[in-house]
Amino acid sequence: MPEFPEIAILAREMKAELAGRVFSRIDVLQPRCLNMTKRSFVKALTGAKILDVTQRGKWLMVDTTQGWLLLSLGMGGEILLVHPDSLPKKHRLVFYFADGEALAVNFWWFGYAHFARSGRLTRHRMTAKLGPNALDLTTAEFWQRLAGRRGQIKAFLLDQSKIAGIGNFYIHDILFLARLHPLRSIKSLTPEDGERLAKAIRVSLEKSLKKGGANYEVDLYGHKGAFSLDDILVGYKPGKPCPVCGTTIQKIKTGSTMSFICPQCQPRKI
Numbered sequence: 001m002p003e004f005p006e007i008a009i010l011a012r013e014m015k016a017e018l019a020g021r022v023f024s025r026i027d028v029l030q031p032r033c034l035n036m037t038k039r040s041f042v043k044a045l046t047g048a049k050i051l052d053v054t055q056r057g058k059w060l061m062v063d064t065t066q067g068w069l070l071l072s073l074g075m076g077g078e079i080l081l082v083h084p085d086s087l088p089k090k091h092r093l094v095f096y097f098a099d100g101e102a103l104a105v106n107f108w109w110f111g112y113a114h115f116a117r118s119g120r121l122t123r124h125r126m127t128a129k130l131g132p133n134a135l136d137l138t139t140a141e142f143w144q145r146l147a148g149r150r151g152q153i154k155a156f157l158l159d160q161s162k163i164a165g166i167g168n169f170y171i172h173d174i175l176f177l178a179r180l181h182p183l184r185s186i187k188s189l190t191p192e193d194g195e196r197l198a199k200a201i202r203v204s205l206e207k208s209l210k211k212g213g214a215n216y217e218v219d220l221y222g223h224k225g226a227f228s229l230d231d232i233l234v235g236y237k238p239g240k241p242c243p244v245c246g247t248t249i250q251k252i253k254t255g256s257t258m259s260f261i262c263p264q265c266q267p268r269k270i
């Protein structure tokens with residue numbers, strides 16, 4: 001599933017390619033992903049000119065002259081800029097542009113294409129409740145968001161309403177770099193822990209951004225990213241040695257999720 005780096009790359013490419021273009025026709029093959037009827041959705045956005053494309057966590061926010069197109073790709077989703085003669089097989093939604101290209105959107109699991117009227121974005125619950133983008137927070141702001149909270153650190157980082165964009169792919173290395181056990185209670189963190197964690201988030205996400213995102217996701221042109229398992233430190237590497245201390249990396253159950261940790265570098269404290 002695309003996370004912060006992959007969505008950031010798509011937002012950047014979509015802004016560069018699509019700003020100023022007009023949706024001349026819209027085909028919806030999977031109305032289930034919409035937040036209204038197919039007819040209302042098509043009517044709302046046909047003729048709309050794209051003004052800007054930004055990111056909120058794992059959502060793409062397309063600002064148009066007729067309102068917002070809000071896209072969440074979910075697992076296995078893709079957004080491709082293509083020629084209408086060569087639409088990808090599994091497209092679910094196609095936005096045709098007057099100049100002969102098209103934006104083909106494919107959802108596989110939990111994907112959304114929602115519409116929100118201009119000035120009514122705060123009424124779109126799924127995006128309105130999102131926390132700030134993971135890379136927008138300063139260390140001090142990050143610490144402020146942590147201070148006084150209950151619960152465990154991994155759950156906090158994955159909670160999109162607290163901080164937006166981190167998912168299951170990057171979380172393991174973020175916690176490893178911060179030398180924090182996933183179940184560590186937020187209450188027990190020191191300001192130094194918070195500082196290391198804020199830095200670990202930046203380092204992990206920027207490392208992937210620089211490589212064009214994860215290699216199992218594609219960008220607007222269908223190109224795969226170059227960030228692979230080789231770039232991952234402990235995530236998805238049970239049985240391998242920790243790159244820092246050589247201890248065997250463990251796969252452990254942390255609530256409803258699995259985690260990959262070095263038990264030596266990330267000791268379980270409170």
Ligand SMILES: [Zn+2]
Binds near residue numbers: 242262263264265
């Ligand atoms: Zn270690």
